[in-house]
Amino acid sequence: MATPFTPDRFAAILRAEGVNVIEYGQWRTHDRAGHGGWGPINGVVIHHTVSSGTASSVQLCYDGYEGLPGPLCHGVIAKSGDVYLISAGRANHAGSGDSDVLDAVVAERALPAPNEQDTDGNAHFYGFEAINMGDGRDPWPEEQLDAIEKVSAAICRAYGWSAASVIGHKEWTDQKSDPRGFSMATMRERIDRRLAGKPNKPAPQPTYEPFPGEQWFKNNPVSPIVTAMGRRLVAEGCSAYSEGPGPRWTSADRESFRKWQRKLGDAEQFVDGWPGPRQWDALKIPKS
Numbered sequence: 007m008a009t010p011f012t013p014d015r016f017a018a019i020l021r022a023e024g025v026n027v028i029e030y031g032q033w034r035t036h037d038r039a040g041h042g043g044w045g046p047i048n049g050v051v052i053h054h055t056v057s058s059g060t061a062s063s064v065q066l067c068y069d070g071y072e073g074l075p076g077p078l079c080h081g082v083i084a085k086s087g088d089v090y091l092i093s094a095g096r097a098n099h100a101g102s103g104d105s106d107v108l109d110a111v112v113a114e115r116a117l118p119a120p121n122e123q124d125t126d127g128n129a130h131f132y133g134f135e136a137i138n139m140g141d142g143r144d145p146w147p148e149e150q151l152d153a154i155e156k157v158s159a160a161i162c163r164a165y166g167w168s169a170a171s172v173i174g175h176k177e178w179t180d181q182k183s184d185p186r187g188f189s190m191a192t193m194r195e196r197i198d199r200r201l202a203g204k205p206n207k208p209a210p211q212p213t214y215e216p217f218p219g220e221q222w223f224k225n226n227p228v229s230p231i232v233t234a235m236g237r238r239l240v241a242e243g244c245s246a247y248s249e250g251p252g253p254r255w256t257s258a259d260r261e262s263f264r265k266w267q268r269k270l271g272d273a274e275q276f277v278d279g280w281p282g283p284r285q286w287d288a289l290k291i292p293k294s
């Protein structure tokens with residue numbers, strides 16, 4: 007829990023983390039004040055814009071569109087890694103999400119899968135829109151991922167948080183799919199490594215779900231571990247799900263895991279959809 011930054015402080019902490027900040031329009035006073043709360047701040051939400059082109063994307067996020075007035079985030083992250091500040095106050099980015107997720111972010115523990123829309127995220131989160139089509143094919147340049155890491159780390163460092171305070175929009179609500187094309191779990195590892203790179207900020211080690219054994223899957227388990235695995239498979243672009251992923255092991259889980267085995271480049275006899283320990287560990291599934 008934390009008090010929102012003043013505009014000066016917001017820009018300053020981002021620059022101190024090495025972010026190339028561009029102050030756009032009347033960003034210091036451009037906000038949704040009067041349309042709901044702003045603060046206490048509990049975390050950061052990462053989005054993709056479903057757009058291309060820096061200038062038009064920044065303008066869209068600044069202005070909003072019919073039915074959703076801008077600002078649509080606090081900063082727009084270009085493919086170059088430049089970050090356009092467009093607001094320092096309440097913005098229309100997170101919308102409604104799950105209070106259980108907010109509780110987990112506040113406690114910095116593993117996130118539950120969102121399934122409710124009972125909490126106003128715009129009051130509690132800084133939001134960054136990264137310019138990407140969100141189609142799973144539009145590339146994420148390293149400069150852009152680096153900027154996502156830096157803006158997140160800057161806020162975590164200023165508030166004394168770990169990367170567990172940084173979530174993707176799709177982790178806030180099951181009504182959204184962004185960001186798509188990189189893994190939030192991997193991004194959180196990067197943020198924690200960055201936070202550990204400076205003194206007096208111990209980074210918690212990421213903990214991964216240990217391999218439950220080959221036979222475990224063949225017993226058709228119903229477990230949050232299956233959901234966590236499925237979420238990682240989706241993040242890696244290995245989804246064969248038409249719905250879910252969910253806790254019950256199904257043929258869609260097996261087909262999705264088969265895609266992961268292919269992605270690892272494994273020999274055909276190991277591409278059978280049944281997880282093996284090395285393939286499991288490579289997926290880096292957050293502990294449930």
Ligand SMILES: [Zn+2]
Binds near residue numbers: 053184
């Ligand atoms: Zn979003």
